[in-house]
Amino acid sequence: MSQSGKPRRGGDRAEGHVFDGVDRRILDILQREVDRPVTSIAEEVGLSPTPCWRRIKRLEETGVIRARVALVDQRLANVPMTVFISVKVPSHAKTWLDDFRALIEAIPEITEAYRLTGDVDYILKVVVPDIAAYDLVYKAMIERMDFSQISSSISMEELKFTTALPVDHL
Incomplete structure (x- = not known):
């Protein structure tokens, strides 16, 4: 149920939270390009920047996004x-x-x-x-x-x- 008491639609539950196709697309983008600007992500998923930023923050707060990291090239780090x-x-x-x-x-x-x-x-x-x-x-x-x-x-x-x-x- 939403805060208004109406059933939620268009999303699945993960740890008690509802996530929809827009959240999935945001996650797909962030998993490829974590430093991509929110404005660019928002444009691609069809949102304005503020709601997109709020969704990203919710994904972080719920633990779906655990961390943002840099992937180091194994060969260049001399551990091939x-x-x-x-x-x-x-x-x-x-x-x-x-x-x-x-x-x-x-x-x-x-x-x-x-x-x-x-x-x-x-x-x-x-x-x-x-x-x-x-x-x-x-x-x-x-x-x-x-x-x-x-x-x-x-x-x-x-x-x-x-x-x-x-x-x-x-």
């Missing part, structure tokens, strides 16, 4: 090698997980980490300049924690990389 580390753990205790979280936070080369279902417990994405730097990350991990198994795969080619999420489900 991507390694995926599959980890099997000896314990699923909360203390082990807390220690593991602290470990992955302490190693800046670990850029992503996920807990999984299936045969592997965790997968980590590591970016490094070369195999010697990866070896240092590996040694830092095994010095601090016990693992049942660690398996590494070096990426040969990046076929797709995007930070843009599909917004059709919002």
